[in-house]
Amino acid sequence: MPNVGKVGIIGLGKMGEALVSGLLLSQAYAPRDIYAYDIVPERYRYMKSKYGINILKSASEVASTSNIVTIVVKPQDIADAIQEVKKAPLKDKIILSLAAGISTSYLVKHLPKGTEVIRAMPNLACSIGEGMICVTSGKGASKRSLDKATKLLELTGRVLQIDEKYMDAVTGLSGSGPAFVYVFIEALADAGVRLGLQRDLAFTLAAQTTLGAGKLVVSTGEHPAKLKDMVVTPGGTTIEGLIEIEKGGLRAVVIEAVSKTAEKARHLQALLDKNLS
Ligand SMILES: NC(=O)c1ccc[n+]([C@@H]2O[C@H](COP(=O)([O-])OP(=O)(O)OC[C@H]3O[C@@H](n4cnc5c(N)ncnc54)[C@H](OP(=O)(O)O)[C@@H]3O)[C@@H](O)[C@H]2O)c1
Numbered sequence: 001m002p003n004v005g006k007v008g009i010i011g012l013g014k015m016g017e018a019l020v021s022g023l024l025l026s027q028a029y030a031p032r033d034i035y036a037y038d039i040v041p042e043r044y045r046y047m048k049s050k051y052g053i054n055i056l057k058s059a060s061e062v063a064s065t066s067n068i069v070t071i072v073v074k075p076q077d078i079a080d081a082i083q084e085v086k087k088a089p090l091k092d093k094i095i096l097s098l099a100a101g102i103s104t105s106y107l108v109k110h111l112p113k114g115t116e117v118i119r120a121m122p123n124l125a126c127s128i129g130e131g132m133i134c135v136t137s138g139k140g141a142s143k144r145s146l147d148k149a150t151k152l153l154e155l156t157g158r159v160l161q162i163d164e165k166y167m168d169a170v171t172g173l174s175g176s177g178p179a180f181v182y183v184f185i186e187a188l189a190d191a192g193v194r195l196g197l198q199r200d201l202a203f204t205l206a207a208q209t210t211l212g213a214g215k216l217v218v219s220t221g222e223h224p225a226k227l228k229d230m231v232v233t234p235g236g237t238t239i240e241g242l243i244e245i246e247k248g249g250l251r252a253v254v255i256e257a258v259s260k261t262a263e264k265a266r267h268l269q270a271l272l273d274k275n276l277s
Pocket residue numbers: 010011012013014015016037038039040043059072073074075077080081084098099100121122123124175176
C-alpha cells in the first residue's frame with residue numbers, strides 16, 4: 001500500500017510507539033518519513049534509537065513538517081498539545097487525534113478555522129499490523145481527508161469509518177478490549193498452571209487459542225454461538241466448563257466492563273471542558 005505523505009506523531013507513549021511500529025512494519029513508511037516529538041526526553045531518545053525516526057524539537061515543528069499530524073497524548077494533555085500545534089500553519093494538513101473521549105467539535109473549536117480534523121480510536125495491536133481502528137471526521141473535514149487518514153491507519157490494521165456518536169462505545173470495546181482479553185488469557189493460563197502445566201506452555205496455549213478463536217470468527221463470519229456449539233459435544237467435557245462460565249456470570253461482567261469504560265470516555269470530555277475552560 002502506498003505512503004500517504006509525511007506523518008507527524010505528537011506523543012510517543014504506548015500508543016504512539018504502536019503506531020510507529022505498525023507503520024514501519026507495513027513497509028509503506030520508512031523512518032525518514034515519520035516526524036515525532038514527546039515532552040519526555042528519555043522517551044524520544046528511546047524511539048530514535050529503536051526505530052530511527054526523525055525527532056523534532058517541538059510539537060509545532062512536527063505540525064509544520066508533516067502532512068498528517070497525529071496527536072497521541074493522554075486526553076488531559078490534549079489542550080497543551082493543541083496550543084503547540086496551533087503555532088504551525090495548518091492549511092492543507094490533517095489533524096488526526098487518537099485521544100479517547102475527545103470530540104471532533106472540541107478539536108475544531110480549539111484549532112484555527114478551517115482546520116481539517118479526523119478522530120480515530122485504535123488499539124495496541126496496531127503495533128503488529130493487527131489493530132482495530134474506527135475513524136470519524138470533524139465538521140468541515142473533507143471525505144478526501146477522511147479517506148487519507150483511513151489509508152494511513154489501514155497500514156496498521158482494519159479500519160472502519162463510523163458515526164462519531166459510536167466512538168465512546170468503540171473506545172470501550174475495541175480500544176480498551178485488548179486489556180480485557182489479556183485478563184482472559186491470563187486466567188486461562190492460570191487454570192493451566194493449576195492443572196500442572198508449566199507457565200510458558202500455559203501462556204502459549206492460552207494465547208494461540210484466543211488468536212485462533214478470534215480468527216475463526218473473522219474468517220468464517222459465523223455467529224460465535226454457532227462456533228461455540230461446534231466445540232461442545234453433547235454430554236462431553238466442554239459443557240461442564242461452560243456451566244461454570246455461566247454460573248460465574250462472565251457475560252454480564254464483560255458487558256458491564258465495556259459499558260463502564262464507554263461511560264468513562266463519555267464523561268472525559270465533560271470533565272475536560274470543565275477543567276480547561
Ligand atoms: N494505550 C492504548 O492502548 C490506547 C488505545 C487507544 C487510544 N489510546 C489513546 O492514545 C493516547 C495516548 O495514550 P498512551 O497509552 O500512549 O499514553 P502514554 O503512554 O502516557 O503516552 C503519551 C505520551 O505523550 C507525552 N506527552 C504529554 N503531553 C505532551 C505534549 N504536549 N507534547 C508531546 N508529548 C506529550 C507523555 O508524556 P508524560 O508521560 O510526561 O505525560 C507520554 O510520553 C490517549 O489519548 C489514549 O486515549 C491509547
